[in-house]
Amino acid sequence: MDAxxxxxxxxxxxxxxxxxxxxxxxxxxxxxxEPSEPAVRSRQPVEPDGPFPLSVAQRAVWSYHELHP
Known part of the structure; x- marks a missing residue:
């Protein structure tokens, strides 16, 4: 809102x-x-390509290791 x-x-x-x-x-x-989600969520790494989808636990571990090498 402006002045x-x-x-x-x-x-x-x-x-x-x-x-x-x-x-x-x-x-x-x-x-x-207001944004519906924090900006941090938009920086999630892309999942690796593979024949099988990752489970939620696998995705969490993979994301953690990508962000904290």
């Missing part, structure tokens, strides 16, 4: 046109603006 919108919200609260609770809801960051 102009914040100023308008504060002005409306001061003039009594907007309640403090409504202003707080407007000024609070929206959930949609």
């Amino acid at each position: 102009i919108n914040r100023e308008l919200i504060f002005r409306r609260v001061a003039e009594g046109e907007l309640s403090v609770d409504a202003a707080m809801a407007l000024l609070a960051p929206s959930k949609a603006a």
Whole structure:
């Protein structure tokens, strides 16, 4: 939210046109603006190619060894 919108919200609260609770809801960051997962998850290494898929445990061990050689 830019400074102009914040100023308008504060002005409306001061003039009594907007309640403090409504202003707080407007000024609070929206959930949609936040990433759904941490950025670290996007850096997961690519699994090795092979004829059989890795189990969850094998994938965890492989990922750990790729990140901590």
